[in-house]
Amino acid sequence: MSQRILIIEDEKPIADAVAYSLKREGFTVTVATDGESGLSLARTEKPDLIILDLMLPGMDGLAVCRAVRREARTPIIMLTAKAEETDKVVGLELGADDYVTKPFSVRELIARVKAVLRRAADTAAADEEELVSSNLVINLAEHTVTLDGKPVSLSPKEFDLLTTFLRHRGRVLSRDVLLEQVWGEDTYIDTHTVDVHIRWLREKIEVNPSKPERIVTVRGVGYKFVG
Numbered sequence: 001m002s003q004r005i006l007i008i009e010d011e012k013p014i015a016d017a018v019a020y021s022l023k024r025e026g027f028t029v030t031v032a033t034d035g036e037s038g039l040s041l042a043r044t045e046k047p048d049l050i051i052l053d054l055m056l057p058g059m060d061g062l063a064v065c066r067a068v069r070r071e072a073r074t075p076i077i078m079l080t081a082k083a084e085e086t087d088k089v090v091g092l093e094l095g096a097d098d099y100v101t102k103p104f105s106v107r108e109l110i111a112r113v114k115a116v117l118r119r120a121a122d123t124a125a126a127d128e129e130e131l132v133s134s135n136l137v138i139n140l141a142e143h144t145v146t147l148d149g150k151p152v153s154l155s156p157k158e159f160d161l162l163t164t165f166l167r168h169r170g171r172v173l174s175r176d177v178l179l180e181q182v183w184g185e186d187t188y189i190d191t192h193t194v195d196v197h198i199r200w201l202r203e204k205i206e207v208n209p210s211k212p213e214r215i216v217t218v219r220g221v222g223y224k225f226v227g
């Protein structure tokens with residue numbers, strides 16, 4: 001599937017030239033000409049990268065950048081004019097991944113787009129290799145778990161449960177959500193099964209399984225991973 005780029009730029013000649021070249025490189029491109037519609041497209045289309053002009057009518061680029069960052073890690077390349085040196089710094093502080101100063105060559109911008117996308121993919125891959133909670137480490141690639149550096153032997157369901165917990169740490173997960181995540185949507189398994197597996201899992205990863213400090217019960221709701 002081709003990667004999707006959202007361009008938020010009010011100067012049509014620039015937006016058109018960039019869109020044209022990106023499409024030729026195989027990207028799928030959407031263009032917004034003001035901040036508000038750009039932000040709403042960022043939410044609905046979930047692009048792989050956003051090229052964001054700083055000077056926009058209405059909601060400006062910095063406000064858009066800040067709003068996007070509150071919700072997502074979508075890579076952002078800002079387009080700035082030379083006079084906007086301080087805004088460039090602010091943009092990076094707000095979480096833009098890179099900036100290109102106007103006037104720029106489209107070829108350079110595309111090189112930046114590719115570099116930022118590559119970096120984002122590397123980060124995502126690294127993020128996905130291990131899930132760590134202090135002395136508990138899940139190695140997703142090797143499908144192994146260690147506690148204090150010693151291997152913990154988990155059944156496949158226990159492994160999936162623990163992975164689900166670490167990916168949503170701090171959030172209360174109901175038994176139904178856990179069933180759906182670990183056993184799949186279409187299984188007719190009693191939610192009691194979740195409790196049984198959690199009991200087994202606690203035996204293996206809790207210091208005191210009868211007083212769990214990692215997988216805690218949230219009465220009437222479900223479970224929460226602390227750590």
Ligand code: CA
Pocket residue numbers: 009010011053054055056
């Ligand atoms: Ca502009």
